[in-house]
Each structure stands twice: as structure tokens, then as C-alpha cells.
Amino acid sequence: MKHNGTEKQYLRFTRLNRTLHIIMIVSFISLSLTGMILKFSYTGWAVLLSHLFGGFESAGNIHRFAAVMMFGIFVTHIIDLFRMKRHEHLSLKELLFGKNSMMFNRKDWRDFVGNLKWFLGKGPRPNYGRWTYWEKFDYFAVFWGIFVIGSTGLMLWFPEFFTRFIPGWFINVATIIHSDEALLAVGFIFTVHFFNTHLRPEKFPMDIVVFTGRMDVEEFKNDKPEEYEELVAKGELEKYLVEPYQPIVIKAVRVFGWTALTIGFSIVVWIIYAMIFTYR
Amino acid sequence: MFKRLNRKIFSHFSRAVPLFVCIVIFFGKTFSQENGDCFSCHNDNSLTGTKKGKTISVFISEKKFSFSVHSSLQCINCHSDLEGKEFPHDEELQKVNCGNCHSDEQEKHAKSLHGKAIARGDKLAPQCFDCHGKHDILSAKDRTSPISPLKIPFTCGKCHQEGTKVTEQRTIHQDHIIENFSESIHGEGLLHKGLIVAPNCASCHTAHSILPHTDANSSIARKNIATTCTKCHAEIEVVHRKIIKGELWEKQEHVLPACIDCHQPHKVRKIFYDQGMSESDCMRCHDNPNLTSSKDGRTLFVNFEEKQHSKHAKISCSQCHSEVNASHLRPCETITKKVECSSCHEEVGQQYQKSTHGELFAKNDANGPTCKECHGTHNVLGKTDAKSKTFPTNIPKLCATCHREGQKAAVRYTGEQHQIIEHYRESIHGKGLLKSGLTVTATCTNCHTAHSVLPKTDSNSSVNESNVPKTCGKCHHGIEDEFAKSVHSSLITKTDKPLPVCNDCHSAHTIRRADEQGFKLDIMTKCGKCHEDIAETYFDTYHGKVSQLGYTKTAKCYDCHGSHDILRITNPKSHLSHDNVLKTCQKCHEGATRKFAGYLSHATHHDPKKYPWLFWTFWGMTSLLLGTFVIGGIHTLLWLPRALQMQRELRKKKNET
Numbered sequence: 001m002k003h004n005g006t007e008k009q010y011l012r013f014t015r016l017n018r019t020l021h022i023i024m025i026v027s028f029i030s031l032s033l034t035g036m037i038l039k040f041s042y043t044g045w046a047v048l049l050s051h052l053f054g055g056f057e058s059a060g061n062i063h064r065f066a067a068v069m070m071f072g073i074f075v076t077h078i079i080d081l082f083r084m085k086r087h088e089h090l091s092l093k094e095l096l097f098g099k100n101s102m103m104f105n106r107k108d109w110r111d112f113v114g115n116l117k118w119f120l121g122k123g124p125r126p127n128y129g130r131w132t133y134w135e136k137f138d139y140f141a142v143f144w145g146i147f148v149i150g151s152t153g154l155m156l157w158f159p160e161f162f163t164r165f166i167p168g169w170f171i172n173v174a175t176i177i178h179s180d181e182a183l184l185a186v187g188f189i190f191t192v193h194f195f196n197t198h199l200r201p202e203k204f205p206m207d208i209v210v211f212t213g214r215m216d217v218e219e220f221k222n223d224k225p226e227e228y229e230e231l232v233a234k235g236e237l238e239k240y241l242v243e244p245y246q247p248i249v250i251k252a253v254r255v256f257g258w259t260a261l262t263i264g265f266s267i268v269v270w271i272i273y274a275m276i277f278t279y280r
Numbered sequence: 281m282f283k284r285l286n287r288k289i290f291s292h293f294s295r296a297v298p299l300f301v302c303i304v305i306f307f308g309k310t311f312s313q314e315n316g317d318c319f320s321c322h323n324d325n326s327l328t329g330t331k332k333g334k335t336i337s338v339f340i341s342e343k344k345f346s347f348s349v350h351s352s353l354q355c356i357n358c359h360s361d362l363e364g365k366e367f368p369h370d371e372e373l374q375k376v377n378c379g380n381c382h383s384d385e386q387e388k389h390a391k392s393l394h395g396k397a398i399a400r401g402d403k404l405a406p407q408c409f410d411c412h413g414k415h416d417i418l419s420a421k422d423r424t425s426p427i428s429p430l431k432i433p434f435t436c437g438k439c440h441q442e443g444t445k446v447t448e449q450r451t452i453h454q455d456h457i458i459e460n461f462s463e464s465i466h467g468e469g470l471l472h473k474g475l476i477v478a479p480n481c482a483s484c485h486t487a488h489s490i491l492p493h494t495d496a497n498s499s500i501a502r503k504n505i506a507t508t509c510t511k512c513h514a515e516i517e518v519v520h521r522k523i524i525k526g527e528l529w530e531k532q533e534h535v536l537p538a539c540i541d542c543h544q545p546h547k548v549r550k551i552f553y554d555q556g557m558s559e560s561d562c563m564r565c566h567d568n569p570n571l572t573s574s575k576d577g578r579t580l581f582v583n584f585e586e587k588q589h590s591k592h593a594k595i596s597c598s599q600c601h602s603e604v605n606a607s608h609l610r611p612c613e614t615i616t617k618k619v620e621c622s623s624c625h626e627e628v629g630q631q632y633q634k635s636t637h638g639e640l641f642a643k644n645d646a647n648g649p650t651c652k653e654c655h656g657t658h659n660v661l662g663k664t665d666a667k668s669k670t671f672p673t674n675i676p677k678l679c680a681t682c683h684r685e686g687q688k689a690a691v692r693y694t695g696e697q698h699q700i701i702e703h704y705r706e707s708i709h710g711k712g713l714l715k716s717g718l719t720v721t722a723t724c725t726n727c728h729t730a731h732s733v734l735p736k737t738d739s740n741s742s743v744n745e746s747n748v749p750k751t752c753g754k755c756h757h758g759i760e761d762e763f764a765k766s767v768h769s770s771l772i773t774k775t776d777k778p779l780p781v782c783n784d785c786h787s788a789h790t791i792r793r794a795d796e797q798g799f800k801l802d803i804m805t806k807c808g809k810c811h812e813d814i815a816e817t818y819f820d821t822y823h824g825k826v827s828q829l830g831y832t833k834t835a836k837c838y839d840c841h842g843s844h845d846i847l848r849i850t851n852p853k854s855h856l857s858h859d860n861v862l863k864t865c866q867k868c869h870e871g872a873t874r875k876f877a878g879y880l881s882h883a884t885h886h887d888p889k890k891y892p893w894l895f896w897t898f899w900g901m902t903s904l905l906l907g908t909f910v911i912g913g914i915h916t917l918l919w920l921p922r923a924l925q926m927q928r929e930l931r932k933k934k935n936e937t
Contacts, residue, residue, distance in 0.1 A: 119918035168878025180901035
């Protein structure tokens with residue numbers, strides 16, 4: 001993404017959403033590192049990392065703190081949705097199934113089929129809207145993850161409390177669910193999400209829209225043609241155009257992005273190494 | 281059966297016939313046998329019988345018997361097993377028990393050196409008849425009796441003189457006993473002058489209660505020797521106090537020399553002092569620092585001062601260098617052998633002989649250490665003396681002279697223990713002894729013993745696995761008790777598989793404090809050596825994973841199972857028994873409930889039969905994972921070519937603008 005620095009840009013994400021995404025990156029990377037230490041404790045890397053985190057106890061504390069952060073992001077987001085509902089005078093139905101809702105709808109299915117046809121050279125590129133189906137998938141993966149990993153995580157955090165209601169062996173089951181679901185989340189985010197969003201050749205090496213919230217109008221037009229056309233038709237595009245950030249901010253954002261990408265890939269490499277060479 | 285029974289008469293009969301005749305003659309008759317009945321057969325000097333497969337003469341001279349002290353007795357009084365038996369009787373007779381009549385003597389004999397040797401099954405040990413004879417036993421008053429005063433030296437000499445099996449195969453600390461005795465004032469009186477009141481062997485050693493001088497009950501024990509000598513030399517002690525005035529009495533209060541300190545056993549001469557055998561006589565030459573051996577040039581200087589401060593301050597030169605002969609101008613020229621410490625330190629000497637050190641020495645191996653290598657010679661100090669080489673804190677250094685890496689003992693050693701000394705110094709025992717200066721801490725000799733040092737493969741070794749618990753238990757007694765009741769004790773578990781002993785978990789020379797991190801982390805691999813599956817599944821659970829990261833603040837094997845007191849979980853006393861398991865969990869998990877204890881601390885998701893829930897959960901999750909990645913992966917891969925195409929178009933567009 002290149003921009004000449006003076007042209008106005010399209011504002012895709014609110015300030016709160018951007019902040020939440022940054023916190024989520026920090027929380028998610030912390031959770032994955034401290035969690036993988038335990039999952040792959042039999043590798044030398046795990047031992048080294050556990051020492052870097054100041055021991056397994058402090059690693060455990062970081063893990064739990066990051067988990068609380070993640071809950072916090074989740075709750076804040078839900079509150080923000082209801083705030084938006086009130087602000088824009090939306091009914092619950094409009095909130096859930098409206099034009100810009102994250103809920104899957106018929107268009108997503110059409111886009112998915114259209115996309116497959118396009119991949120295979122049997123049709124044009126679909127006319128993507130504000131949220132594509134893969135973005136929605138990533139979004140709901142977080143819901144699913146928070147529910148599955150979060151609930152089992154709480155059981156492992158407070159086993160003495162939970163075993164008042166559930167049998168002791170369920171803690172073993174919870175361990176497997178927690179750890180494998182986490183592996184799925186980490187693996188998915190650091191490969192599929194990374195590719196879909198950042199490493200796709202036209203976005204390579206990364207798309208910083210989620211940090212700045214801004215994208216060039218030209219790029220917006222190309223990426224989300226349906227939304228663009230709608231805004232132009234309604235004559236509302238101007239409402240969403242803002243001044244771009246200073247180059248220093250962009251630079252800082254890139255450093256942060258690079259760091260997150262590097263850690264994410266390292267974790268993937270470590271997981272693959274652990275699974276292939278030292279699995280037990 | 282008698283092979284020959286009046287063969288002259290029955291010679292024309294076949295072998296079986298005389299037997300048959302005998303049976304016919306005496307068949308059915310029961311009577312009390314007269315001696316004449318016995319001698320009717322046994323007075324025949326060609327009569328033979330078999331004993332343990334060997335043909336022996338069973339001739340008994342009726343004449344000799346009639347002169348013996350037992351002539352008034354009936355044969356069956358001694359051969360009581362023959363009473364009422366038919367003739368001819370069974371060949372294998374029971375041994376005659378002299379103690380039936382002579383119970384006192386027999387009791388003394390049984391407690392004596394000789395009696396104990398018989399009890400051990402020593403074939404060379406003398407029985408009653410070896411000294412007294414059998415059917416021809418004569419009174420000690422009879423000059424021809426082997427136990428008459430004049431004959432006793434010869435009777436004893438049958439075994440105790442140079443060249444006999446006893447002197448060659450058994451350890452007798454005195455040499456040339458009979459020779460020396462015959463030259464001594466006692467022997468001269470007895471053998472040359474025929475004074476039957478002169479002491480013979482039994483006068484000093486007693487007849488039946490012969491004991492080594494190291495035995496406190498012995499007539500020749502140091503504290504008893506005066507009593508023994510004063511049996512004849514009644515006033516000698518008084519005489520000595522008068523005559524040898526001044527010497528030890530005045531120098532060292534309350535110290536009385538024993539007779540033998542001056543008058544050596546078997547060599548007693550009245551002119552002893554005239555010929556010079558006192559310490560000062562030895563020191564006349566050996567005080568010279570330049571005195572050397574004419575044979576090998578080694579120094580023969582003796583630091584008398586050092587000797588007087590040694591453990592042997594009260595022992596005179598000639599007591600150790602016992603081969604000296606006072607009748608020679610240079611009494612020491614008769615010395616042929618090295619000093620034999622075991623003549624006093626008998627028990628220790630026997631232990632040493634059986635040890636690896638002693639065996640090497642016996643094989644003339646130059647590497648085999650003798651007493652002096654560890655204890656020194658004239659400067660020998662007790663192990664309680666801090667300056668002694670055998671004082672606890674000095675022992676590691678002493679053993680290290682040979683057992684340090686590269687030294688002579690370490691070089692020939694083929695086992696697994698290396699850097700023994702270095703490891704010991706860093707061990708809990710080494711630190712206790714050498715850094716904290718605790719002399720009660722285990723040093724080399726506490727585990728390996730001082731004199732019975734044997735390799736651990738020897739079942740008699742103190743460090744053999746069967747003896748290790750006992751050896752460690754000498755100090756760690758409470759733990760030995762606990763361990764003996766645990767599943768790991770061979771007393772409880774009967775199995776062909778090797779059971780662990782102390783050193784399998786604690787190691788030998790590298791032994792660490794059990795509350796140190798290193799030990800705590802190591803214990804899992806130690807237990808895992810035998811409990812492979814259990815250890816592996818442990819590492820699949822939270823506790824195991826945390827330990828694997830190198831942290832100890834989590835449950836390790838012994839936190840749940842106990843350490844020395846590991847019991848089967850079916851045992852109500854086990855830490856993991858139904859009644860105790862919750863308490864065990866609560867040690868760390870304070871609020872744990874009964875359900876909490878249902879946690880599977882050795883769970884694996886690889887066993888569908890034992891843990892179906894875990895197995896199916898794992899595979900359910902794995903399928904979800906694989907499914908998601910496959911769909912996501914294909915989607916991404918299909919996208920790639922289009923994305924590249926788009927990138928090219930975008931660039932083109934950009935270049936155009």
C-alpha cells in the first residue's frame with residue numbers, strides 16, 4: 001500500500017476497534033507463548049522461554065493476566081456493539097442481520113462460491129462488501145475461541161472450585177480441549193489469517209489498516225467495491241474521508257506489525273518443529 | 281557289616297555266610313553286653329570295618345584298655361548307642377560323647393579356640409581323643425600319658441610346631457613355639473631337667489579353656505596374664521615392685537606392665553634384662569638418624585619421641601618385633617618377617633585378609649595396602665586423634681592417595697564411579713565433613729568400612745545392593761525402618777526384577793541434599809528408570825510438564841507416593857489409599873474435594889480402553905484442527921495464483937498513472 005501522504009483516506013475502523021485489536025495482539029501473543037511453553041515443555045525452546053518469562057510461575061501469571069485482558073476486550077466489544085445500537089437507533093434485528101453486521105448472510109455464501117469460481121478461473125472476482133466472509137470467519141473464531149478456551153481455561157485455573165461440580169477426570173479432558181483448541185487458534189491466526197490479511201501478494205508484507213484505520217480510497221474501491229459503490233451512490237463517501245497519519249506514526253505501526261508477525265511465525269515454526277521432531 | 285569275622289574259622293564260607301551265622305547265633309536274644317562280648321571280636325588285631333566308605337581297623341587292645349582310666353567302665357557306657365543291640369552291630373557308630381561324664385571339661389572345650397574351630401567344621405581342630413587317646417586313656421599322673429607334664433609339649437607340638445598343617449594353614453601368631461619353649465627357662469626345667477613342676481603348655485594356656493590372648497576370658501589375656509604367672513610365681517609382683525624400682529611405675533602412674541611385656545611368651549629367660557631387650561637397648565642403634573638397612577638402604581631410624589606419643593606408647597619394641605632373640609648380641613638379627621599387627625588386632629586382621637586390600641597384599645600385589653599405609657608405623661595414632669591419618673576429616677585425603685583419578689587404585693578400577701574424591705567433596709556428606717567440619721558425617725570408611733573393603737559386586741560388601749540399606753541405616757536409621765516396610769524393600773516385594781536401594785535414587789559419591797532443586801528434578805528420571813510408562817504419562821500432565829521446564833514447585837513422584845515409605849495404594853497406610861489421597865492432594869491444593877482427587881495424574885490420551893474420554897476428546901479436537909487447517913489451507917492455496925495476478929495488474933495500473 002502506497003500513499004502520497006496528502007490525499008485523504010477512507011476510515012475503515014473506529015479508534016476503539018483499532019485499540020482493541022492492538023491489545024488483542026499483545027494478549028494473544030502472550031497467551032500463545034506462555035501456553036506453548038507448557039504444551040511443548042519437552043523441547044529446549046520451552047525451557048529457554050520459560051526462563052525468559054521469569055519462570056513457570058511468572059509465565060503462568062502472564063498467561064492468566066493476558067487471558068483476563070482477552071475477556072476484557074471481548075466484553076468491551078460487546079458493550080461497544082450495544083452502544084452503537086443505541087447510537088444509531090438500531091433494532092436488535094438490524095444490529096444482528098443489518099447490512100454491515102458481522103453475521104453470515106446469503107451474500108457471504110454467494111461470495112464464497114464466487115470466490116472459488118474466480119480462483120479456478122471460472123468467473124469474475126466477487127463484488128466484496130464491507131466485511132468479507134473470511135473476515136467474518138476470523139471474527140467469529142474469536143467468539144468460539146473465547147468460549148471454548150476461556151471456559152476450559154477457567155477450570156484449569158480454579159480446579160479446586162470446579163471439581164465441586166464436575167468430576168476430577170474432566171480436568172484432564174479440559175486440558176486436552178484447552179490445549180488443542182489453542183493450538184488451532186494459534187495455528188490459524190499465524191498462518192491463514194496472516195496470509196489472508198497481510199501476506200497476500202497485493203498486501204505484502206502487511207496491511208496496516210487495522211492499526212491506522214485508514215486506507216487509500218483507490219485501495220478501498222478495489223478491496224470493498226460493493227461498499228464503495230454504495231457510499232458513492234448515497235454520496236456519503238466524503239463523510240468517511242480523513243487526513244492520513246504522520247509518517248512517524250506509520251513507521252511505528254510497521255515496527256509493531258513486524259514484531260507481531262515475526263513472533264507469530266516463530267511460534268508456528270516452533271510448533272511444527274515440536275510436532276514433527278519431538279512429538280510424544 | 282564286618283568284612284572279616286574270625287576269618288580263620290569261617291574261611292571256607294563265602295562272605296555272606298559268617299554274617300548269616302552271626303545273625304542265627306544271636307537272633308532273638310536280648311541281654312546287657314559285657315566287655316568280654318565286645319572284645320570277643322574287637323581284640324582281633326585284623327578286624328576291620330568301614331567308616332564313611334573307608335576301611336579302618338576296629339581292633340581294640342583288651343590289654344591296653346585294662347590299664348586305662350576307663351577300665352572299670354563298660355564299653356556301652358561310652359558307646360551308649362550299642363546298648364541292647366544285636367551283634368554284630370551297625371558299623372557307623374555314634375560319636376562317643378565324653379561330656380556325658382566330663383561335662384565341665386567339655387563345656388570349657390566348646391568355648392575354647394579349639395572347640396569353636398570344631399563347631400566351624402575345621403578338620404584340623406583337636407577333639408578329646410586327639411590329646412587323650414581313645415580306649416587307652418591314661419591319667420595325667422601316668423608318665424606315659426600324652427597329657428603328663430613332660431609329654432604335653434609333644435602332644436601340643438603335634439600341631440603347634442613348624443611344618444605342621446596347623447602352622448601352615450592356620451594363622452598362629454607365634455613362631456617356633458616348641459623350639460623357643462624348649463630353650464626357655466620353663467622348657468629347660470621341664471624337658472632338660474625333668475622338673476615336672478615346671479610349667480608346660482597347659483599351665484599357662486589351660487587344658488581345655490584355650491583362648492586367644494585377645495579374648496578377655498583367656499588365661500593369657502593381658503589383664504589375666506599376671507594371675508596366670510603368679511600361679512607359680514606367687515610373690516613375683518612384690519619382688520618386681522622392689523627390684524625393678526623406678527621404671528614404669530614411677531614414670532607413668534597406675535601403669536603396670538604385664539609379665540609378657542618383658543618376658544616374651546615361650547622365650548622366658550631369667551637373664552632377660554642382662555641380655556638387653558629394653559627399649560633403650562633398641563634405641564641405642566635406632567636412635568641414629570643415619571642408620572640404614574644394609575640390604576636395601578632404607579632408613580632404620582626410629583623416632584622414639586614420636587612412638588612415645590603414639591597409640592602404642594605403652595607397647596615395647598619387642599612386642600611387635602616379636603622375632604627378636606635376647607640371647608643374640610644383636611637381638612634383631614633373628615627377625616625374618618614383617619611386623620604382624622593382627623597378633624594383637626586379631627579381628628581387624630581377619631577382616632583385612634578378606635578385603636580387597638588384603639587379597640591384593642596376599643597376592644604380593646604392590647598395590648595392596650597394608651596396615652602401615654593407612655595407620656603409619658611407630659607414629660600410629662588412634663582414629664579419635666585429629667592429627668591421625670584415620671581421623672574422620674582426614675580419611676578422604678587418605679583414601680585419595682590411591683583412589684583419586686590417575687592414582688594406582690583408580691587406574692585399575694573398571695567400574696562406573698569416577699572422580700570419586702571430587703564428587704564426594706561436593707556431596708552432602710563431603711560438605712558436611714569437610715566444610716561444616718561435622719566429624720559424624722559419613723566419610724569413606726562409614727560406607728565402605730575401614731578393614732572389610734570389598735567391591736560392590738561382592739555379596740559381603742557393605743556397599744553391595746543387598747547391604748546398602750543397612751549401611752546407610754547405620755546413620756539414617758529412621759529411614760531404613762520406613763524403607764524396610766515399603767514396596768521397594770525386598771522384605772515386602774518378592775520379585776526377580778531388581779529393587780531399588782538407597783543409592784539408586786540418591787547416587788553414591790554425588791549424593792545431594794534431597795531438598796535441593798537438582799535432586800528434586802532428577803528424581804523423576806530416577807523413578808522413570810524402572811517405572812517407564814508411569815513416568816511418561818506423568819510428563820503428559822500439568823505436574824510433569826512444569827517439572828520438565830525445570831521447576832520444582834509442583835507435584836513430583838514422591839510428593840504423592842511418598843519417598844521412603846511408598847506403599848501399594850491398596851494399603852490403607854499408603855499416601856494414595858482411598859482414605860489418604862485427598863489429604864495428599866490438599867498438601868498443595870488447599871480447597872480440594874473428594875471429586876478433585878479424581879484427577880488423572882498419569883493420564884494419557886493414547887489409551888482408548890483405560891481413558892476413553894481422553895482418547896475421544898483428543899481425536900475429536902485433532903479432527904477439528906485438521907479439518908479447519910485443510911479447508912483454510914486449500915482456500916489460501918487456491919487464492920495464491922489469483923492474488924499474484926492481481927498484484928501484477930495493480931502494479932501495471934500504478935505504472936500507467
